[in-house]
Amino acid sequence: MPAKRTQSHDCPIRDVLDRVGDAWSVLVIKELSQAPCRFNALQRVIDPISPRMLAATLKHLERDGLVTRHVMDQSPPQVEYRLTQMGCSLHNALESLSDWANENQPHVRAARKTYDLMRDGAG
Amino acid sequence: MPAKRTQSHDCPIRDVLDRVGDAWSVLVIKELSQAPCRFNALQRVIDPISPRMLAATLKHLERDGLVTRHVMDQSPPQVEYRLTQMGCSLHNALESLSDWANENQPHVRAARKTYDLMRDGAG
DNA sequence: CTGTATCCATGCCGATACTG
DNA sequence: CAGTATCGGCATGGATACAG
Numbered sequence A, B: 001m002p003a004k005r006t007q008s009h010d011c012p013i014r015d016v017l018d019r020v021g022d023a024w025s026v027l028v029i030k031e032l033s034q035a036p037c038r039f040n041a042l043q044r045v046i047d048p049i050s051p052r053m054l055a056a057t058l059k060h061l062e063r064d065g066l067v068t069r070h071v072m073d074q075s076p077p078q079v080e081y082r083l084t085q086m087g088c089s090l091h092n093a094l095e096s097l098s099d100w101a102n103e104n105q106p107h108v109r110a111a112r113k114t115y116d117l118m119r120d121g122a123g
Numbered sequence C: 001c002t003g004t005a006t007c008c009a010t011g012c013c014g015a016t017a018c019t020g
Numbered sequence D: 001c002a003g004t005a006t007c008g009g010c011a012t013g014g015a016t017a018c019a020g
Helices: A012-020 A025-034 A039-046 A051-063 A085-121 B012-020 B025-034 B039-046 B051-063 B085-121
Strands: A067-072 A078-083 B067-072 B078-083
Touching: A012 A025, A012 A085, A012 B012, A012 B025, A012 B085, A025 A039, A025 A051, A025 A067, A025 A078, A025 A085, A025 B012, A039 A051, A039 A078, A051 A067, A051 B085, A078 A085, A085 B012, A085 B051, A085 B085, B012 B025, B012 B085, B025 B039, B025 B051, B025 B067, B025 B078, B025 B085, B039 B051, B039 B078, B051 B067, B078 B085
Parallel strands: none
Antiparallel strands: A067 A078, B067 B078
């Protein structure tokens, strides 16, 4: 269950990607980086995520020490998730990727357009 | 074929991850960042990658303008793949992730161990 | 509210064989 | 050498119902 994926290839980047390369992890991290958040709130914000996947993602992140789970016993029950310091640092590291994306998205789009036209037009 | 995945959530990081979050892309990028390389050579280095996946990955990266494909006509035919400038810049951006991984891998491992013990021991 | 258990469709990807 | 076409197993993950 811990996720298997590529292993081998002692590439550290791949190691991170095995952790946050899935569809939802970074969205959760991004959200929690702004403020602690409860389960339902997360589900609403991230939107089309199913409870199953949100629970799995949070568990995964918690296991890796990136988020912590705080149960405030009261009724109705509330559970708050927070980014750990390490989670914060990961979020920071992801920022540079974010920056890259913001800078290069137009170029990538343009490249795709060209590529698709070539492929479409000239077989 | 362009890859669908998460879309929505105008998160730029997710956009990059849709591009390089798969198992092989970063390995190819990493390899090409050191030197241009031919198809077969790539396959040998990255090892357990099938021709199918390598071709798909390269095509994907080429489409996004991250690598270029150079055919040197001679026999036997040779095709060389190179990282574009944009590909290089992406590789640089990935470095910070790599750094993060190197710094935090021990902590992550420790966190996992603890988590698994808790879960195993105390149900 | 905070999850978990079950079922099932989808699609990814490895293996393989084949083409130019 | 540099790929493409086809097939099939298997994991991923959505929908849903339900439990504490």
